[in-house]
Every structure is written in C-alpha cells, then in structure tokens.
Amino acid sequence: MSLPLISFTPLARVRRSRLLPAPARVLVRKGQLIEPDDVIAQATLAPRHLALDLAAGLRQPTDEVERYLQFGVGAIVSQGDVLAGPVGYSKRVVRAPLPGKIVRIQQGELVLQIAAQPDELRAGLPGEIFELVEERGAVIELIAALVQGVWGNNRSAYARFVLLAATPHDQLTLNAGDERLPGAILVGGACLQPEVLHIAQTSGAAGLLVSSLGGDLYEAAQAASFPIVILEGFGNYPIPAPIFELLASLLSQPEEDHFMALNARPWDRTKITRPEAILPRNVNPDSGEILAYQPDLGLIHPGQMVRLLGHPHLGRRGRLVDLPGPSGFASGIQGIGATVRLEEGTDLLLPLTNLEFIG
Amino acid sequence: MSDSMDSLFLPPESLLTLDIGSSMTRAALFDVVEGSYNFLGSGNAPSTIYPPAGEMRRGIRWALDELSAALDRPLVDSGGRLLRPQLPGESGASHLSATYSIAPPLKILAFGLSPDYSLTSLIRLARCIPCQSLDAMDMQDGRRTDEHLDEILRLRPDLILVAGGSDGGGSQAVIELIDTLALACSLLPAGDSPLVLYCGNQAYASLADSRLSRLAHLVITPNLRPRPDQENLEPAMHKLVESYHQLCKQRLPWLSRLENLVQGNLGYSGYAFGRLVRYLNRLHPGEKGVMGVDLSASAATIAATFSGELALQVLPEYGLGSGLVNHLGSTALKSIASWSRLELPEAFIREYLLNKSLYPESLPLTPETVELEQSLARYLLRQALRQARPAFSTRAVSLTPEGLPMVEPVLASGALLANAPDPIQSLLVLLDGLQPAGISTLVLDEHLVAPGLGQALTKFPTQVVQLLGSNAFLHLATVIAPVGQARPGTPVLRINISYDNGDENGLEIKQGELRLIPISPGQPARLQLTPLQQFDIGMGSPGRGGSLRLTGSALGVVVDARGRPLQLPANPAERRQRLASWSAGLQASN
Numbered sequence: 001m002s003l004p005l006i007s008f009t010p011l012a013r014v015r016r017s018r019l020l021p022a023p024a025r026v027l028v029r030k031g032q033l034i035e036p037d038d039v040i041a042q043a044t045l046a047p048r049h050l051a052l053d054l055a056a057g058l059r060q061p062t063d064e065v066e067r068y069l070q071f072g073v074g075a076i077v078s079q080g081d082v083l084a085g086p087v088g089y090s091k092r093v094v095r096a097p098l099p100g101k102i103v104r105i106q107q108g109e110l111v112l113q114i115a116a117q118p119d120e121l122r123a124g125l126p127g128e129i130f131e132l133v134e135e136r137g138a139v140i141e142l143i144a145a146l147v148q149g150v151w152g153n154n155r156s157a158y159a160r161f162v163l164l165a166a167t168p169h170d171q172l173t174l175n176a177g178d179e180r181l182p183g184a185i186l187v188g189g190a191c192l193q194p195e196v197l198h199i200a201q202t203s204g205a206a207g208l209l210v211s212s213l214g215g216d217l218y219e220a221a222q223a224a225s226f227p228i229v230i231l232e233g234f235g236n237y238p239i240p241a242p243i244f245e246l247l248a249s250l251l252s253q254p255e256e257d258h259f260m261a262l263n264a265r266p267w268d269r270t271k272i273t274r275p276e277a278i279l280p281r282n283v284n285p286d287s288g289e290i291l292a293y294q295p296d297l298g299l300i301h302p303g304q305m306v307r308l309l310g311h312p313h314l315g316r317r318g319r320l321v322d323l324p325g326p327s328g329f330a331s332g333i334q335g336i337g338a339t340v341r342l343e344e345g346t347d348l349l350l351p352l353t354n355l356e357f358i359g
Numbered sequence: 360m361s362d363s364m365d366s367l368f369l370p371p372e373s374l375l376t377l378d379i380g381s382s383m384t385r386a387a388l389f390d391v392v393e394g395s396y397n398f399l400g401s402g403n404a405p406s407t408i409y410p411p412a413g414e415m416r417r418g419i420r421w422a423l424d425e426l427s428a429a430l431d432r433p434l435v436d437s438g439g440r441l442l443r444p445q446l447p448g449e450s451g452a453s454h455l456s457a458t459y460s461i462a463p464p465l466k467i468l469a470f471g472l473s474p475d476y477s478l479t480s481l482i483r484l485a486r487c488i489p490c491q492s493l494d495a496m497d498m499q500d501g502r503r504t505d506e507h508l509d510e511i512l513r514l515r516p517d518l519i520l521v522a523g524g525s526d527g528g529g530s531q532a533v534i535e536l537i538d539t540l541a542l543a544c545s546l547l548p549a550g551d552s553p554l555v556l557y558c559g560n561q562a563y564a565s566l567a568d569s570r571l572s573r574l575a576h577l578v579i580t581p582n583l584r585p586r587p588d589q590e591n592l593e594p595a596m597h598k599l600v601e602s603y604h605q606l607c608k609q610r611l612p613w614l615s616r617l618e619n620l621v622q623g624n625l626g627y628s629g630y631a632f633g634r635l636v637r638y639l640n641r642l643h644p645g646e647k648g649v650m651g652v653d654l655s656a657s658a659a660t661i662a663a664t665f666s667g668e669l670a671l672q673v674l675p676e677y678g679l680g681s682g683l684v685n686h687l688g689s690t691a692l693k694s695i696a697s698w699s700r701l702e703l704p705e706a707f708i709r710e711y712l713l714n715k716s717l718y719p720e721s722l723p724l725t726p727e728t729v730e731l732e733q734s735l736a737r738y739l740l741r742q743a744l745r746q747a748r749p750a751f752s753t754r755a756v757s758l759t760p761e762g763l764p765m766v767e768p769v770l771a772s773g774a775l776l777a778n779a780p781d782p783i784q785s786l787l788v789l790l791d792g793l794q795p796a797g798i799s800t801l802v803l804d805e806h807l808v809a810p811g812l813g814q815a816l817t818k819f820p821t822q823v824v825q826l827l828g829s830n831a832f833l834h835l836a837t838v839i840a841p842v843g844q845a846r847p848g849t850p851v852l853r854i855n856i857s858y859d860n861g862d863e864n865g866l867e868i869k870q871g872e873l874r875l876i877p878i879s880p881g882q883p884a885r886l887q888l889t890p891l892q893q894f895d896i897g898m899g900s901p902g903r904g905g906s907l908r909l910t911g912s913a914l915g916v917v918v919d920a921r922g923r924p925l926q927l928p929a930n931p932a933e934r935r936q937r938l939a940s941w942s943a944g945l946q947a948s949n
Contacts, residue, residue, distance in 0.1 A: 003405060004718075021515075022548045046513040047546070049505040104542050107535075111505060111542065150717050215710035218687060234713035267717070269381070270463065310721035311711060311728050325425070331729045332780025333722050336403065336425075353382065353405060353720040 003300060004356040006274065006307060007148045010246050011281055014144045015130055019137035020121050021045065028138050032129045036158035036261065041137045042118040050098065055108030057094035058087045062108035075102050083110060124156055125261045126280055145250070145279040147231070147243055149209075152264030152275025155227035159206035161185040161260040161279075163247050168239040172210055174199040181205050185260050185277075187247055190236045191217065197224060207262040209277050212237040212315075227264035229275040237315040247279075256282040305358040306340060308350065317358070318342040324349070372396070373444060374822055375434070375452035376811025377419060378628060379459040379617070380406055381657050381680070382720035383774070384418035386426045387808045388434070388452060389826055396825035401806045402426030405720070408461055408613060415613045454822075455621040456815040458628035460657055463610035464491035465603075468516035470507075470540060471497045472523025472532055477559065480583045480590050481520045483750045484558065486672045487596045488603045489629065489658055490518075498523070498532050504539055511543035517606065519553050519575070520599075521567075524560030526585045533563045537570050544574035552576060554602055558583045558595040578602050592750075593669060600630045624818050628810035629653075633662040633671040635813030636770060638820075639827070640664035643767055647897075648755055650766040651809070652743075652793065654736055654773035656680035656719035659743035665752040665764065672747035677739045679732075679775060680719035683712040691738070697927055698734035698791060700939040701727055722778075729780065733788050736775050740792030758796040758842045758895050759923045765797045765897050770832070772804035782913050783945050786835050790873075796842045796923050797897025798907065801835040808832075834880070834912035840919040843894035843901065847871035851894045851920055855887040866918075873941045874918045875948035878911030885909075886916070914949060 024043035028034060054069075055062045068084045071077055077096040085093030096112065104111040127142030162180045164172060165188050172188030174181065176199050185207040186200060192214040200208055207227040215234045231240065250257045261278040268274075300323065308316040318340040327337025327349060335351035342348060373390040387401040402425030407418035420439065427434045433450040435441055442451025467490040471478030478497045485493050494514055496507060511519075521540055524533045536559075544552065555575040557567040564579045571577045580595040604627055608614045618625040636651035643649060648665035659677035663670045676682040686695070692705045711731055715721065723729045744763065755764035771789055779785040782803070789801050808831055816823050841852045852868040856876065868874060870892075878884050886907040888896055895901040909916070921941075928934040 022551070046509070049508045049512075051503050051505040103546060106538065109504065111508065113546070215687075215706060215713050218684075218709075218713060233710075233717065235710045309718045310714070310724060312725060314714060325428075329722070329724055331722075331724050331726060333724070333729065333778055335722050335778070336405075350724070351722040353722060354718075354724070356718075 003306075003352070004269070005272075005359045006150070006356055007146050007276070007359050008240075008242060010145045011283065012144070012146060013141060014146050014278055015139050015141045016125060016278070017133065017137065017139050018121055018123060018125075019133055020119070023135045024121070024137065025118075026132055026135070026137060028129045028132070030129050030132055033127075034123045034129060034140065035126050036123050038123045039120045040123050041121045043121075044116055045119045047116060048114045049103070050100070050112045050114055052083065052094060052097075052110045052112060053108065054084045054094050054105075054110050058085055058092055060087060060108075065108045066105075069105065071102055073102050073105055076100075077102065077112070124158055124263065125278060126158075126259075142278070143281050143283050143285060145246055145281060146276060147209075147246070147279070148274045148276040149229040149231045150233055150267065150275070151213075151230040152266055153222050153224060153228045154264055154266055155207075155225070156261070156263045156265070157185060157207040157227050158259065158261045159183055159185045160255075160258045161187050161209070161247070163251055164188040165239060165244070168211070168241055168244040171236070172196055174203070176203060178203070185209060185262050187260075189239050190214070192236060194220060197221065201225065207260075207264075209260070209262060211239040227262045229262055229264045229277060232315040235314070240315070240317065250279060250281075254282060256280075300338075300352070306338075306355040307358055308340065308348075309354045309356060313348070313350070313354070316342060318348070320355070321347065323352070327351075372454070372822065373452045374454045374456070374815060374819060375441075376808060376815060377422070377455070377457040377617075377621070378807070378811050379408060379415055379418070379457065379461060380628075380655070381461045382406060384415070384422045385807055385811075386419065386422040387806060387811060388426060388430065388432075389822065389831065395829065396822050397829050398806060398808065398826065398831035399432075400426055400429045401808070402429060406461070408611070415617060454815070454819055456624040456811060456818065457617055457621045458626055458631045458810040458814045459607070459614060459617070460628040460655065460810070461611070462489040462627075462657065463607060465489070465518060465606070466491055466514060466516045467493045467518045467520065468511065468514055469493065469495040470511075470519055470521045470536065471495070472530070472536055472559070473497055473499050476584055476587060477522040477524070480592065481522050481558070483590075483670075483672070484583060484592050484595055484599060485520055486674065486747075486750070487592075487599055487630070487633075488627065489673050489675055491675075498536055504535075507539050508543050508546070511540070512546060515547065515551060516553050518602075519555045521555060521557050522559035522583055524563070524582075525587050526561050526582050528560060528562075530560065533560050534566065537563060537567050541570040541574055544571065554578070554606055556580060556595065556599055556602060576602075596669075596671065600627060603627060624814060626814045626817075628814075629658070629660045629673045630671065631810040631813035632660055632772065633669050633813070634816055635809055635823075636662040637664045637667065637669045638813075638816055638823075639768070639770065640667060642824070642827070645767075646756055647765045647767040647799075648752070649768065649770070650763070650793075651770040651772070652740060652789075653771075653804075653809070654679065654739060654743075654775055656774075658682070659739055661743055661747035663747070663751050663755070663764070663766070665755045668752040668754065670747065670750040670752060672743075672750055674743050674746055677743040677746070678719075679715065679735070679739070679773075681716050683716040683719075683735075686738070687712060695731075695734050695738045697931075697934060698737040698938070699730050700935050700942060701730050702931070702935065703727065703731055703734070707731075732775055733779070733784060736788045737792040740788070741794075744793065758897055762923050763793050763795050766795065766799055768800035768802045769793060769795060770802045770804060770809060772807060772809045774807065776803060777805045777807055782833065782835055783942070783949060786914060786917065787942060787945065789835075790838065790917070790919055791925065794840075794923055794925055795838050795919075796840050797895070799838050799840075800912075801838055803833040803835045805833040806831065836875075836912055836914040836917045837907075837909050838917050838919060839886075839888065839896060839907075840923065841868070841890055841894040841896050842923050843890075843892055845870040845892045845894070849892060851891050852896070852918065853889040853891060854918070855889075857885045857887075859883050868918050868920050870920055870922070872918070872920045873944060874920075875914060875945045876916040876918070877949060878909070878915035880911050880913060882911035883908070884911065914945075917945070
C-alpha cells in the first residue's frame with residue numbers, strides 16, 4: 001500500500017525542475033553553474049492585445065476599410081506606423097499606438113498583439129544545470145538539505161535564514177526593530193499572532209518557515225507578498241525535533257550553510273511537489289555522506305517512520321509496527337488499521353489513512 | 360497484477376467492480392447466491408495512483424487481496440492475473456467494470472453569448488464534470504474583443520465550452536463569438552490547443568467546424584438551448600463526459616491500461632452515479648423523481664432525475680477535501696457549528712477544516728471530530744443542494760418553494776455517510792442535510808458500490824437491476840415529512856399501522872416531533888396516513904391522506920414533523936439540547 005510522502009533529508013543530491021508553462025527560450029547549458037538570480041528561460045506568457053476600430057478611425061463603412069490598409073495580418077509594426085489611410089481631404093489615418101504584430105483584420109477592426117518584454121524564469125537555487133528541458137527550462141542539481149511542508153502560499157525566495165526559536169515549542173514572536181529580519185527567511189515555531197505577519201511584511205523579511213499557523217491567519221498568509229511554508233498544519237504545533245536540530249546545527253556551520261530556497265508552491269498530489277525549503281550545503285561533492293535522494297516508493301512496511309495526521313495526534317511521529325487490517329476505533333469509525341510505536345515508546349492503533357511517510 | 364488480465368467476459372455471472380478514488384481504491388464482488396444476484400463483499404486500500412507509488416496496479420491488487428481474504432475466495436493467481444471462472448461459484452470474477460473519481464486538474468472556460476441564457480446553461484453543463492477552475496465570460500459583458508482575447512490567453516483553459524443563439528435564428532454575434540475564439544486558439548502556443556465543445560446554434564455548427572477544427576480539438580454537440588425558453592443539457596452532457604474521459608486518459612496514462620483491463624467498461628464515477636440515478640427513475644416512473652447525493656473528498660455530487668431528465672452537478676467546492684477552504688468565513692463556521700450537539704468553538708472548526716483540506720482521507724478519532732464532520736456534512740449537503748437546485752428539471756414537484764422536490768428514493772453515498780458509527784447518525788445527517796418533504800425512502804450506499812454499478816449498467820443491466828433490490832444497498836428508512844403551518848405540539852398527522860399478523864398500532868404525530876417507528880427488515884406493513892391541519896404529505900393536495908404499503912428496513916419509518924425548512928433554536932444551548940434530544944429520541948426508539 002502507499003501513503004503520502006513528506007520528505008526530510010539533512011544531506012542529499014536534490015534535483016529540481018525549473019520550467020515555464022509555454023514555449024520558451026532556454027538560456028543555460030548543461031553543466032553550467034548557476035546562482036539563484038540567473039535567468040534560466042524566457043517567454044511571453046500572456047501577450048496583450050489591442051483592438052483598433054479602423055472603420056471608425058477612417059470614418060468609412062466597414063466594407064470599405066480593406067482598400068486603405070497599409071499592412072496585412074502577420075506584419076510587425078512600430079509605434080506611429082500608419083496602419084490604414086490616408087482617407088479623404090483631411091487625409092485621415094489610423095496609426096499604431098504601440099509596437100506589435102497584426103493578428104487579425106476583420107469587419108473593419110484590427111487586432112494588434114502588443115510587443116512586450118518576455119517573462120523571465122530565474123533559477124531560484126544555486127547549483128549546476130543537470131539537464132535541459134527543450135523549450136521549457138532546465139533541471140538544477142545541488143547538494144542540500146531538504147525539508148518539506150504541508151502548505152504554502154505559492155511564492156518563493158532565496159535568502160539567508162534565521163532561527164527564531166530556542167526550543168521547538170517556542171511560538172514565533174517578532175520585534176519590529178530586530179535588525180536580523182530585513183531580507184531574511186524567518187524560521188520559527190507556531191505563528192499564532194497577526195502581528196507576526198505584519199512585522200514580517202513591514203520589516204522586509206524574505207519569507208517565513210513555521211511549524212504551524214493559526215487558522216485565523218490563513219487569508220493573511222495566503223495574501224502575504226513573501227513566501228510562507230507551514231511544516232505541520234494549522235493550529236499550535238511545535239517544530240519537529242529533527243528539523244529543529246538540523247537548522248540549529250547549520251547555523252553553527254560556516255556562513256555558506258545559512259541560506260535557504262523557500263518554495264511555497266502548493267502541494268500537488270498528482271506530482272511529487274510539495275512546499276519545501278532547500279538548504280544548499282557546502283560539502284565536498286565526493287563525500288560519502290551524500291545520499292542520492294531517492295524517496296521510498298511509498299510502499300507500506302513495518303519499520304517505516306510515519307507522521308500522524310488528524311486531531312488529536314497531528315504532528316506526532318512514530319514507527320509503523322503492524323498492519324492489523326480492518327479495525328474499529330474509539331470514535332466508532334471503522335477503517336484499515338495501523339499500529340504505530342510513538343517516539344516515547346507507546347503503541348497506538350490508528351487508521352492507516354491518518355498517516356504519512358517521512359522519507 | 361498484470362495487464363494481461365483481459366478477455367474476462369465468460370458465461371458465469373460474477374461481477375467485479377473497481378473504483379479508483381483520489382484516496383481509496385475499492386473492489387466489490389457480486390455473484391449469484393440462491394438464484395439471485397447479491398453483494399458478496401468489498402475490499403479497500405489506499406490508492407496508489409499519486410506519487411510516490413505513481414501507478415494504479417498496487418492499489419487494485421491490495422484491494423483485491425483484502426476482498427479475497429474477506430470472502431475466502433481467490434481472485435488473482437500467484438502471477439497476479441485475475442482468475443476467470445469457468446463455472447458458477449468458481450474463484451475469480453467473470454465481468455468487470457471500473458470507475459475513477461480522481462481527476463486531473465482542469466481549467467474550464469464557459470464562453471457564451473448572453474449571461475442569462477447560454478452562459479447560465481454552459482455553467483450548469485460544466486458542473487457535470489469536476490474542474491479545478493471555472494471561468495465565465497460572455498459577448499455582452501462589456502469587454503472588447505482584445506479583452507476577451509487576453510483573458511483566454513491568460514487563462515489557457517484546457518476545455519472551452521461555447522454556446523449561443525437558439526436553433527433557427529441568425530446572429531452576427533455568434534459569428535463574432537466563434538471568430539474571437541478561433542483567433543485566441545490560433546495565438547495559443549502549439550501543443551496547448553484546448554478541447555472546445557460547441558453547443559450553440561446549429562446553423563453555425565459548420566462555421567465553428569471550419570474555423571476551429573484546425574486550431575482546437577473540436578466537438579460539436581446539439582444546442583443546449585434549442586429555444587430561448589428550453590434548456591436541453593443531456594446530449595451535450597453525454598458528449599462532454601465522453602470528451603472528459605478522453606482528456607483524462609491523455610493526462611493519466613494509467614487510465615488507458617485500466618480501460619484495457621476492463622474491456623472498455625470504464626467511466627468517470629460522477630457520471631456513472633448519475634446514470635444509476637436515472638435508471639432508478641426509469642424503474643420508478645411517476646410524478647416523483649429520484650435523487651442521488653455523493654459526498655466525497657473530491658466533490659459533492661448531486662444527481663436528480665425527473666421524468667427521465669438527469670441533472671448532474673459535481674461541486675468540488677462542497678467536497679470534504681480541498682473545497683473546504685471555501686467555508687472558512689464566520690457565517691459558514693456558525694452554520695456548521697449550529698448543527699452540532701456539542702459546543703465546538705469556531706477556531707477549532709476552522710483549524711479542523713484547514714487540516715482536513717490537506718488530508719481529506721484522514722478519519723475522525725474523537726467524539727468531537729465525529730460530531731464536527733457530521734455537522735459539516737449537513738452544512739455541505741444543504742449548500743450543495745441549494746447550488747444544484749436551479750439545474751433540476753422544471754418537472755420537479757416540491758411541497759415547499761426552495762425545498763427538496765418529491766423524490767423516491769434518495770440514494771446517499773460517500774465514506775462519511777457509509778462509515779458513520781451507527782445508521783441513525785447517517786439518517787440524521789440526511790434528514791437535516793436534505794430535508795425531504797412528503798414521503799420518501801432513504802437508501803444508503805453503505806459499501807460505496809453505486810458508481811461501479813452505474814458503470815456496469817451499460818453492459819450488465821440485468822445483473823444491476825437484481826442488485827438494486829439486494830443487500831448491495833442499505834434501506835435505511837421510509838421518511839414521512841408532513842409540511843404545513845402549526846404551533847409546536849399541535850397534532851399534524853395520524854398514522855394507523857397494520858401488520859400482516861393482524862397487529863395494529865395508532866399514533867398521533869405533533870408538530871416539531873421526530874419519531875422513529877421500527878419495522879424490521881422485510882416485515883410488510885400498511886400505514887393509513889391522515890394529515891391534520893391541512894398538512895401536506897405529498898398525496899395529492901394539502902390535507903389529503905391515503906394508504907402506504909411498505910416493507911420494513913434497517914430503521915423502519917421515521918416521521919419528521921420538525922418543519923420545512925427546519926428552523927433550529929437561535930439560542931446555542933437550547934439548539935444543542937434540541938439536537939441532542941432528537942438524536943437520543945431516535946436512539947431510544949431503535
């Protein structure tokens with residue numbers, strides 16, 4: 001059987017695709033070393049158009065417009081070019097208000113696709129181009145720690161991070177004058193106060209990675225201009241101990257290990273994408289410590305580490321010890337059972353669907 | 360299991376249905392027992408279609424293994440191939456059908472001529488299939504051609520539904536609509552060609568074909584508004600579902616393998632559910648319609664058929680999964696809390712909904728969360744019904760202006776209802792959520808086989824007809840809900856019950872009362888119903904009664920005289936006490 005997978009790995013080769021959703025010009029080459037701000041690919045994602053009423057501009061009947069056209073469909077025009085005319089004694093003309101390409105002329109109306117600067121896709125991560133994806137972008141590889149979460153507000157940032165918790169259970173609080181905040185990704189425990197989001201915003205923080213978020217802050221977090229990733233869920237839950245220990249230990253390393261790519265993309269179950277933090281590690285690539293990151297296929301077998309879901313166990317962790325099959329639970333609900341040995345050593349019978357793997 | 364499991368259509372009559380859901384894969388087996396078709400058992404396993412497993416076969420295999428273990432009947436051989444019986448009663452399964460409710464995230468654009476006619480119908484049509492987003496625009500919305508164009512290019516819809524004009528009429532606007540769409544399609548990047556369903560004025564179908572067929576995957580359907588005052592969604596719905604199935608197969612390659620496995624007998628579960636509801640209406644023709652409700656993680660599905668006309672509305676925003684984030688406002692939270700017997704703080708409900716939206720398959724483990732989920736189900740059913748109601752046939756007859764039309768039966772599906780700790784809880788959720796009026800029967804799809812049987816109807820109708828009256832479904836209760844105006848405590852209905860053994864029993868039902876009359880499953884009874892105070896029980900007119908013959912069911916007969924619409928006390932403590940007393944009253948009578 002298979003369950004959702006949430007990844008946590010302190011050191012691995014991580015590969016991430018950076019792709020545009022439309023045919024794009026790819027600007028990098030395989031093997032190239034890149035920085036987060038480097039542009040990977042360019043494309044005009046949503047071109048804008050302008051409809052010009054030639055018949056009205058020329059003061060001519062619709063079916064007369066065609067004889068005054070200066071360009072046909074497909075022509076590239078500059079700002080000020082005469083598109084149609086001159087007509088009559090006063091030599092009336094219709095000029096292109098902007099540079100662009102004519103895409104339709106019909107019923108006395110001309111549709112101009114406005115020339116625009118292409119949209120740029122930046123790497124968002126430091127690393128090496130592992131693979132090019134034709135007309136879309138590239139795959140970046142780096143050696144990093146990977147910490148996945150459960151919810152994100154669909155923004156991203158790359159910046160140094162600061163850990164604002166002395167213990168995993170500390171709730172996140174911020175002081176407006178704290179000089180560590182500007183430009184940093186703030187990492188903390190449960191974010192339960194609206195002021196935290198407000199101060200993070202006004203102080204110019206680059207992002208927020210929190211163990212949990214108060215349910216009443218959902219809309220504000222959704223609308224925040226910086227990325228927010230939640231590790232555990234909504235409510236008051238501590239930072240998982242292994243994640244806290246990893247982040248604290250990285251901060252005791254040289255400064256190169258103090259950066260984080262925070263990608264708050266929403267969890268998409270049809271792919272293997274979840275909101276996540278990738279922390280580049282300054283480790284010798286030939287070091288034997290580095291794992292080729294290959295998540296478990298999600299097949300259930302005793303011994304696996306699992307995270308517990310749903311009230312009242314959300315966020316607890318344990319190891320799967322048995323699969324007793326169809327079972328009844330204290331609430332009277334029936335389901336497929338799983339016995340989990342919690343970190344403190346007690347066994348708990350839970351529905352299998354209330355678990356996810358930690359891989 | 361291997362893909363070589365094919366050619367399974369052999370003389371013995373066992374039927375295996377598979378349902379691949381976003382969280383669970385279910386297998387159910389039906390076979391002949393003592394001369395008639397029966398449900399034998401089901402097996403469930405978490406679906407394995409999403410990463411990290413990323414394919415369907417493991418989930419199916421485990422569901423089959425569970426089913427096999429429960430029945431002590433081998434279904435697959437040691438090589439993973441499905442066993443094919445040669446004689447009745449042998450191992451394996453001879454017929455297969457499969458449904459899927461997992462849907463690729465689809466962006467749909469409804470593009471109509473006018474907001475009140477074509478666009479309204481297009482939006483109803485779009486609701487027949489699940490979608491990630493549904494945008495709408497029309498030629499009268501005040502936007503210029505270039506603004507329509509930019510909007511289409513920005514949205515990049517996977518599917519565009521387009522309609523306008525009634526048949527026989529001529530309209531320059533329809534030509535402009537087609538031309539704008541053709542221009543937009545020509546400007547979309549190669550490889551992003553959308554699927555376009557043209558369901559408008561048939562006089563322009565050939566124009567649509569000539570302008571659009573090279574730029575998009577075009578499907579032309581009959582006009583969904585052949586006349587301005589007539590809406591006919593069914594032909595377009597059928598084409599839409601067919602096209603949706605093709606689109607799903609492109610996005611989810613494992614679906615084609617599953618289709619081969621079941622020899623083409625594969626369909627989208629929402630439509631299969633609707634098909635079963637329509638078939639039930641054929642079996643129960645008359646003034647009343649048939650209603651189906653399926654409350655699942657991906658959507659609330661409402662299927663209602665009146666005089667053979669199916670209205671199918673798949674509403675992801677009222678599902679128990681990601682749609683829950685649409686119900687975080689204070690009004691919605693208060694409304695959910697108002698159905699609970701326990702005091703549930705709004706903040707608790709809000710956080711629960713948010714976490715449930717992330718992990719919809721997780722089960723409630725405490726009395727508070729069971730209560731919360733059942734309160735949520737009542738709220739979602741009411742909201743979904745309100746949303747779907749305008750799509751019902753104009754032939755639907757209601758005893759109250761906004762209420763549920765008269766239906767017989769109501770088929771209720773979904774894990775939350777099927778897995779309730781006891782049937783009385785399912786009954787109360789349905790009574791409060793749907794608030795049926797008049798006389799109806801509540802049928803629970805306790806094994807979640809309704810979509811599978813709806814799909815099986817296409818090839819195995821005889822078997823399915825037998826199963827409809829079998830143990831495949833749980834006949835929860837016959838509901839009698841008198842409608843009228845009276846003070847609480849006023850007698851509104853007199854019931855005389857006669858049993859076949861000669862026993863008789865007389866009851867008087869008072870306004871505000873909820874009463875259970877247990878009649879054992881299979882026990883015949885005759886009810887003489889006499890409405891008082893000009894109350895209406897749907898027997899022709901207010902105050903008119905009559906005789907009702909029925910056979911007992913899991914819970915018997917429930918008389919719901921609490922009023923329509925059901926008004927709960929405004930005071931929270933009094934309201935919780937009232938809800939608790941209704942529940943306790945039913946439990947005590949059972």
